[in-house]
Amino acid sequence: MDLSSLRERAGEKEIVKVPGPTLTFQNISYVVRESRGPCRKRAPEREILKDVSGIMKTGLNAIMGATGSGKTSLLDVIAGRKDPRGLRSGQVLVDNKVVTSELRLISAYVVQDDILMGTLSVRENLMFSGLLRFPRHQYTTAEIKKKVVSVIGELGLQDCADTKIGTEFLRGVSGGERKRCSIGMELMTCPTLLFLDEPTSGLDSNTANSIIALLHRLSRSGTTIIFSIHQPRYSIFRLFDHLTLMYKGECVYTGPANDAVRYFNDIGYECEPFNNPADFFLDITNGEVSPSVITDKSLAELYRNTRDFAELTEELKQITVQSDYITTSKRSTPSYVTPFLYQLNMVSRRTALNLLRNPQTSYAQTALNILFGLMVGLIYFQMPHTLPEGLQNRTGAFFFLIINMVFANLSAVELFINERVLFVHENSSGYYRTSVYFLSKVFVDLIPNRLIPIFVFSVISYYMMGLKPAFVAFLCFTLTMSLVSLAAVSLAFLVSASVSSFAMANALIALPFVFMMVFGGFLVNLNSMLSWLSWLKWISIFRYGLNAITINEMTGQVFYTNNTSFPGELYLQAQRINYSTWGFWQNHVALLGITLVCMTLAYVQLLRINRWK
Numbered sequence: 001m002d003l004s005s006l007r008e009r010a011g012e013k014e015i016v017k018v019p020g021p022t023l024t025f026q027n028i029s030y031v032v033r034e035s036r037g038p039c040r041k042r043a044p045e046r047e048i049l050k051d052v053s054g055i056m057k058t059g060l061n062a063i064m065g066a067t068g069s070g071k072t073s074l075l076d077v078i079a080g081r082k083d084p085r086g087l088r089s090g091q092v093l094v095d096n097k098v099v100t101s102e103l104r105l106i107s108a109y110v111v112q113d114d115i116l117m118g119t120l121s122v123r124e125n126l127m128f129s130g131l132l133r134f135p136r137h138q139y140t141t142a143e144i145k146k147k148v149v150s151v152i153g154e155l156g157l158q159d160c161a162d163t164k165i166g167t168e169f170l171r172g173v174s175g176g177e178r179k180r181c182s183i184g185m186e187l188m189t190c191p192t193l194l195f196l197d198e199p200t201s202g203l204d205s206n207t208a209n210s211i212i213a214l215l216h217r218l219s220r221s222g223t224t225i226i227f228s229i230h231q232p233r234y235s236i237f238r239l240f241d242h243l244t245l246m247y248k249g250e251c252v253y254t255g256p257a258n259d260a261v262r263y264f265n266d267i268g269y270e271c272e273p274f275n276n277p278a279d280f281f282l283d284i285t286n287g288e289v290s291p292s293v294i295t296d297k298s299l300a301e302l303y304r305n306t307r308d309f310a311e312l313t314e315e316l317k318q319i320t321v322q323s324d325y326i327t328t329s330k331r332s333t334p335s336y337v338t339p340f341l342y343q344l345n346m347v348s349r350r351t352a353l354n355l356l357r358n359p360q361t362s363y364a365q366t367a368l369n370i371l372f373g374l375m376v377g378l379i380y381f382q383m384p385h386t387l388p389e390g391l392q393n394r395t396g397a398f399f400f401l402i403i404n405m406v407f408a409n410l411s412a413v414e415l416f417i418n419e420r421v422l423f424v425h426e427n428s429s430g431y432y433r434t435s436v437y438f439l440s441k442v443f444v445d446l447i448p449n450r451l452i453p454i455f456v457f458s459v460i461s462y463y464m465m466g467l468k469p470a471f472v473a474f475l476c477f478t479l480t481m482s483l484v485s486l487a488a489v490s491l492a493f494l495v496s497a498s499v500s501s502f503a504m505a506n507a508l509i510a511l512p513f514v515f516m517m518v519f520g521g522f523l524v525n526l527n528s529m530l531s532w533l534s535w536l537k538w539i540s541i542f543r544y545g546l547n548a549i550t551i552n553e554m555t556g557q558v559f560y561t562n563n564t565s566f567p568g569e570l571y572l573q574a575q576r577i578n579y580s581t582w583g584f585w586q587n588h589v590a591l592l593g594i595t596l597v598c599m600t601l602a603y604v605q606l607l608r609i610n611r612w613k
């Protein structure tokens, strides 16, 4: 059944027309360990959800509570987004079935911080979601476009449909429109179960109102909507169908939202006329309202002693008895509805579009390479073949060139850090495989951003410096520079995929680069080094790069001093550099090897990124 076709705009009082799934959870206890630093003993467990149970049906199901009360944790546990290793007891059922990966397909999750591609417009973001999340053998592009138009209409985004979301350099849509677009990304798949983490946080009250009104309309056409919310105004609260009130990880009320005031009156808390019930409930949990009946029982204990709770427990017992115990893998393994090559095409296109619309880094990289090429060319302009300057200048220039090739790629550490949240969200929501994301970055980001500027740099510097005029020698020089750059970039990729902050990445990348430079063969004579340290030269990108361009330049060249000639090979012999054909190419093989190893490890690190909240 196509639920979207059944959706009808409904008024506030309208009842649910198409029942959606019912979600139940029973005796949920969840613990976390707070990290205490590397030198401390293993941290003790802290229970952040204590024996929480509830039933959520089609409609608006709000999870409310003060900050730190556990509402987001509860939402994440029931949405299957929280690390299952922390679950000490309890289970979540959807329509009496233990949650499996197939059941996850019918649900969608809108995170608190809107995760969208800032350089793409609202329509393009929605289209991206549709193209990757609809099975292409069932839906044509025209049908997906139609669906995008209908979601834009449903969310009232017509006026900003072609406006970019916005980045740090580009002013984009407003906060409310951004939030609607995030919801739209999930609505593209017509989910019947929708989770939202604080959908109104950071929005002004009118925008918050319109978001909840939108969710209310959706719920009336058969979607079970479950969301956490902090302190809604009355016009928002009155739209809630079901309320779960949390306090310090425990549930102090769960049931119909319009019955909650009656419940608290029953246990001795009176809501003053004209008070917003949502404020009243939070005042109770914060201890700012005194009960008429003094008791030493906590709010959670009081709730557990009520008839409401007894009825809930009985209903849950019935559901558990009937439930279908399908074996479930706790690991979130999203299934993909589109094939690998199709995903690669789509994600690469988006990466390219993002690069074109955000070209600052590419421009800076090219400009820097041109500037540096001119600088090196001018400093070492048309190097002579007379000694000693012929040799001294060449060795200095080569060291300078390799340092530039390696350190110019430090910026590559930002690659996976910048988009880490977006990648984790899209990957775990089933948009595309990790390998697709990784390869799209390699093909679309690496080649135009790193290799083209190097070619420009090589042309300028090589001919200005007056190196060996043979064209083949120039090609070998460019190849060496490109491989040095690739090896450095792949190391930066590895660091970027392994950590989540720039500070850590910068610290981690500087260390191997500096070590590799020391063991490059220019700053220290590698043959005179302590033998137990000298193995480091085998992993030095600098050494392979320096050796290759030195061999390329020195072989076949003759240098002069007074009346004696000095073949370049003599210099290579003195440096104990193997200048045979294999001696030359082994440096390229080694650089390629370093690149492949680092790239593989970077991919493994991407696979290992923690997808749980």
Ligand SMILES: Nc1ncnc2c1ncn2[C@@H]1O[C@H](COP(=O)(O)OP(=O)(O)OP(=O)(O)O)[C@@H](O)[C@H]1O
Pocket (backbone or CB within 6 Å): 032, 033, 034, 048, 065, 066, 067, 068, 069, 070, 071, 072, 073, 074, 228, 230, 613
């Ligand atoms: N992974 C975690 N590690 C350590 N503590 C955690 C973790 N997840 C949640 N907590 C703790 O559990 C408690 C409840 O957190 P949760 O985010 O669910 O609260 P909340 O009600 O959503 O608060 P807020 O409105 O501020 O987001 C907090 O004290 C929080 O610090």
